[in-house]
Structure formats: C-alpha cells, structure tokens
Amino acid sequence: MAPAAPAAATHTMNKLLLHPAAKPLLFALALLPFAQLLWGAVANTLGANPAEALIRGTGDWVLRFLCITLAVTPLREAFGLTGLARLRRMLGNFAFFYGVLHFLCYAWLDMGLDLTGIVADIPKRPFILVGTLALLLMAPLAATSFNRAIQALGAARWKRLHQAVYAIGLLGLLHFFWMRAGKNDFGEWTIYAVVMAVLLGWRVRQALRRRAASRPPGARATS
Numbered sequence: 001m002a003p004a005a006p007a008a009a010t011h012t013m014n015k016l017l018l019h020p021a022a023k024p025l026l027f028a029l030a031l032l033p034f035a036q037l038l039w040g041a042v043a044n045t046l047g048a049n050p051a052e053a054l055i056r057g058t059g060d061w062v063l064r065f066l067c068i069t070l071a072v073t074p075l076r077e078a079f080g081l082t083g084l085a086r087l088r089r090m091l092g093n094f095a096f097f098y099g100v101l102h103f104l105c106y107a108w109l110d111m112g113l114d115l116t117g118i119v120a121d122i123p124k125r126p127f128i129l130v131g132t133l134a135l136l137l138m139a140p141l142a143a144t145s146f147n148r149a150i151q152a153l154g155a156a157r158w159k160r161l162h163q164a165v166y167a168i169g170l171l172g173l174l175h176f177f178w179m180r181a182g183k184n185d186f187g188e189w190t191i192y193a194v195v196m197a198v199l200l201g202w203r204v205r206q207a208l209r210r211r212a213a214s215r216p217p218g219a220r221a222t223s
C-alpha cells in the first residue's frame, strides 16, 4: 500500500514532463539567465565591472547546464521520471549556447576581438586552455544533437560520442578550479565539485552493477 503515493507523484510528474508545453516552457526558462544578463548590460546594472560580470555570469551558466544535463539520467532512473529524457538534448544544447556566449564575451570584452591576441592568450593561460578544450569538445555534441544525426551515426556510436559530456564536465570544473586557485577562493567551486562527484559516482556505480549482472552466475560466485 505504501508505494501508492510515490507512484502517483511519479505519474503526475511524468504527465507534466510529457505535456506539449513542457519543452517550450523549459526553452523560455533556460533563456532567462541570458535575458537577465542582456538586460543588466543594457540598463548598466551589472556593477562596477560589467565585462567581468558577463564573462563570469555566462561561465556559471555553462557549468550549471552541464550539471543539470548530467543529472537527467540519474533522476530518470532513480525516480522513474521517464519524461525527463526528451528534455536532455535541449539542456545540453543550452550548455553549449552559454559556452559560446561565454567565449564571445571573453573574445570581445577581454580581448577586444583581437584574433591574434586570442590565439596567443589561449595556450598562455592554462585555465583558458582547459576551457577552450571543453568548448571544442562540446561542439560535435551540439552538432549531432538532432534526430537525423543519430540515424546517420547509429545509436551506439552516437551514445559513445555523447559520453564526452563527462570529460567536458570535468574539464569545466578544472577550468573553474584553476581560475579560482589564483584567488584562493574555493567555496563555490566545492559545491559544483560535490554535485559532479555525486553524478559521476552514480554513473560509475551503475556501470559496475551492469557489468556484474552481465557476468555468468558461476563467474560472479568465484570472483
């Protein structure tokens, strides 16, 4: 009798997630940080250093969308929220969208769109190099995020390619760590690190469980 309430809640959640309005609503919500930063820039309410606020604000949202995207599968499997799956690609694409904005803010506001300066700056500052690597790895995932690409690549190859999201998350975390290390300020970084560790740890646990389950019973008993 006890599981009836959670089952009803899961059913209601899935109904909401599968509602035709769920995707447009999420799209509008995901654009809110962009609108807020744009409005702040236009109204000049971003504080004493608007360029820094824009670079940092967009950087924060890349990392947040990466965490949210990585959380989809654990939430789906742990709580039976199957309706979440259809929103994952959009969330990943928003991580890339904020990544491109973040890079453009840096290229424009930090480097004055000086292409030679940017090319020289990237390898000079390790945290920028790591961020660039993460963004470059995100590009093929965004480029293959539509149904025709899945068909062209085949589901298995597409899935393997999209596993790069874990490396991207870790590179993003390293980028943030390196940036904050110069200021000896790790408070916010630790929160992201814990979230990523939980999400990636969950994945590792699932993979180990699947591997153990696929072993023949005799092999399981003797190992």
Ligand code: HEM
Pocket (backbone or CB within 6 Å): 052, 055, 056, 057, 059, 060, 062, 063, 099, 102, 103, 106, 110, 122, 128, 130, 131, 132, 133, 134, 135, 138, 168, 172, 173, 175, 176, 179
């Ligand atoms: C997946 C890719 C990336 C992620 C997740 C990311 C994330 C972040 C985060 C979280 C911050 C700190 C925000 C804060 O202090 O609140 C940041 C700062 C910054 N990032 Fe990125 N970033 C990425 C790629 C890049 C790239 C490609 C560049 C430039 C080529 C870049 C340049 C910078 C700069 C210049 C700062 C500000 C440093 C400062 O104010 O001292 N990032 N990034």
